[in-house]
Amino acid sequence: MPLTLPDSVLQRLKQAKRVVALTGGGMAAASKVPSFREAHTGEWAQYDVSELATVQAYLRNPRMVWEWYEHRRRTAEAAEPNAAHYALVDLEQHYPTFTLITQTIDGLHWRAGSRDLIELNGCLRRSRCYEAGHIISAWEDVGESPPRCPHCGSMLRPGVVMFGEGLPEWELRAARAAVEQCDVFVCVGDVGAIEPVSSFPFAAKRVGALLLSIDAENSIYTLLADHVIEQPLSEALPELVRLVVGEIGELDAAAFPIEP
Ligand SMILES: [Zn+2]
Missing domain, CATH: 3.40.50.1220 (TPP-binding domain)
Known part of the structure; x- marks a missing residue:
């Protein structure tokens, strides 16, 4: 109209x-694009927000938090x-x-x-390293999760604002x-x-x-x-x-x- x-x-x-x-x-x-709530289904539904999307969760279990955001990045990339x-x-x-x-x-x-x-x-397509804050959008996949910062070797975290930040x-x-x-x-x-x-x-x-x-x-x-x-x-x-x-x-x- x-x-x-x-x-x-x-x-x-x-x-x-x-x-x-x-x-x-x-x-x-x-x-x-699935919202947080919409993405929080299937295998992810068993985890609380505080286990997936906070800095404390990342420090406790960086691999799981990294993979949760990878899941969200893939769904965002599939959208137009x-x-x-x-x-x-x-x-x-x-x-x-x-x-x-x-x-x-x-x-x-x-x-x-x-x-x-x-x-x-922030944005799902960017990551940053936990120690020095280097902004990273590509890295070599050597099977580590989370991957390491190519500049300083510290762990990468999602480049988005997590709950409580x-x-x-x-x-x-x-x-x-x-x-x-x-x-x-x-x-x-x-x-x-x-x-x-x-x-x-x-x-x-x-x-x-x-x-x-x-x-x-x-x-x-x-x-x-x-x-x-x-x-x-x-x-x-x-x-x-x-x-x-x-x-x-x-x-x-x-x-x-x-x-x-
Ligand atoms: Zn770094």
């Missing part, structure tokens, strides 16, 4: 220079970006500054082509800075309602940004939104691109008028 927006909203979207989008669980669900992932890439290319803040860990935004990307909870400092600072300077803030799908992410829409409102909420359940983001779009995100975002950026066909027609 075509999307229509009030003129005032469309004008502000067209004039915006600095745009921030926030995604989370809703975006992953639209690509059928959806139309909304690609629409966010279009928006990044359209606006002078477009920052995508995500709570997803599946790496689908990167695979779709988003580059001004802040992964607040704080968010990474650089990412959090960069996300806050982007929100505090944006003129449009778009919340896409269901996103976490816990601090610090739940404070982002307030920060955006404080600086006078237009707040859009797309396909999010009733939450703080929809309550604060200047405009709420209820269509599923994988339909709504490509439609938003069509309204703001225009269709490629239209651009071509304007640039190269067809001779009669």
Whole structure:
């Protein structure tokens, strides 16, 4: 169904220079990436979260925690970006500054082509070594689990934020800075309602940004939104691109008028 927006909203979207989008669980669900709960089945169901996804668990049983995250990485790799992932890439290319803040860990935004990307909870495709924090995305498989860091030989751990861990400092600072300077803030799908992410829409409102909420359940983001779009995100975002950026066909027609 075509999307229509009030003129005032469309004008502000067209004039915006600095745009921030926030995604989370809703975006992953639209690509059928199993959530923690959905992945926590079969042979894994016998283990508690505290045995699989905390630093304490990793120190007690690094092999099991590593294999749990390998299981999740494989399921994420089997998923594909959806139309909304690609629409966010279009928006990044359209606006002078477009920052995508995500709570997803599946790496689908990167695979779709988003580059001004802040992964607040890390990403399954990266690992880091426990001792020195080297970021590693490839290693030689010599049958060790977890593998060793190629730089310093310490054990690798998943490059994602585990339960009970704080968010990474650089990412959090960069996300806050982007929100505090944006003129449009778009919340896409269901996103976490816990601090610090739940404070982002307030920060955006404080600086006078237009707040859009797309396909999010009733939450703080929809309550604060200047405009709420209820269509599923994988339909709504490509439609938003069509309204703001225009269709490629239209651009071509304007640039190269067809001779009669
Ligand atoms: Zn290392």
